[in-house]
Amino acid sequence: MRVALFATCVNDALYPSTAIATVRLLERLGVKVDFPQAQTCCGQPQYNSGYRKQVEPLVTRMVNTLAEYDYVVTPSGSCAAMVRNHYPRIDVKSTELAPRMLELTEFLVDVLGVEDVGAYYPHTVTYHPSCHGLRMLGLGERPRRLLKAVRGLTLLELPAADECCGFGGTFAVKNPDVSAAMGADKVAHAEETGAEVLCGADNSCLMHLGGLMRRSGSALRPVHLAEILASTEQEVAR
Incomplete structure (x- = not known):
């Protein structure tokens, strides 16, 4: 099973600790995680602002960058929803990526079949x-x-x-x-x-x-x- 992390631009620029925590968690559960360096913004801000044409190069880049992975995991429901719900409207090729893009909790519960991930947080x-x-x-x-x-x-x-x-x-x-x-x-x-x-x-x-x-x-x-x-x-x- 080949798994990639889609960090998202918000996490990359402002909250890298979240992306690091996602990898640490998945590796603790026995999942080898790749980080494709060519990944970039999913295009959601532009798409939501009406700049559909400007999003097309980002969609193509994402589809090509993540083509070889069985699953792409992201700690962002917002970005996962962009890829799953809106990408197919922009580029027909993205229909192959859409179902493989999973938000973190979907991957943990639906793919790995775990709910107790061995965490401890006394708060x-x-x-x-x-x-x-x-x-x-x-x-x-x-x-x-x-x-x-x-x-x-x-x-x-x-x-x-x-x-x-x-x-x-x-x-x-x-x-x-x-x-x-x-x-x-x-x-x-x-x-x-x-x-x-x-x-x-x-x-x-x-x-x-x-x-x-x-x-x-x-x-x-x-x-x-x-x-x-x-x-x-x-x-x-x-």
């Missing part, structure tokens, strides 16, 4: 399901089942969990006031739980919410799901 956590993962990929309970199996972790229910956080890619740029208000509601709901950590599977959402938390002085910390699942008792003790 109270509430989980925010991002819109792409919830609605476009249909991740369902996969992330929560993985979190529930983490030793030391207490999972707290997030009120109005299915409501958008307000990021929405370029939506946050074009509609900043509405975006900030939606994000503030999400942070308030997370604070209601009394959790230490707000977990998500998309760093774009966590970046948006984390900024609001910092500005409001919230005690909550945004942490990507991959980093929780990669955490072990030995690492926590260090």
Whole structure:
């Protein structure tokens, strides 16, 4: 089984620890992970802004770069949804890549068949399901089942969990006031739980919410799901 990591440009530029955690987790589970150097942005920001023609070279590059792999795993439901749902509308060749592009929790639960990944994370956590993962990929309970199996972790229910956080890619740029208000509601709901950590599977959402938390002085910390699942008792003790 040949597996590639699609890190995404957000993780590569801003949150490399998430990509590193994903590889560390998969290798701990016996999966050899390649990182194709030619990978680049999936084109979602451009596509969402209406620049369909400008996305075509990115799609072609991604399809060619990842052609030889059985699975491509990404710690981003947003980017996985772009490849799975929108690539086939742009380039017919991408229909071969689309079903092989899996969000991390899909790969863990559906392909590897594991829910207990041997993680240890002694904190109270509430989980925010991002819109792409919830609605476009249909991740369902996969992330929560993985979190529930983490030793030391207490999972707290997030009120109005299915409501958008307000990021929405370029939506946050074009509609900043509405975006900030939606994000503030999400942070308030997370604070209601009394959790230490707000977990998500998309760093774009966590970046948006984390900024609001910092500005409001919230005690909550945004942490990507991959980093929780990669955490072990030995690492926590260090």
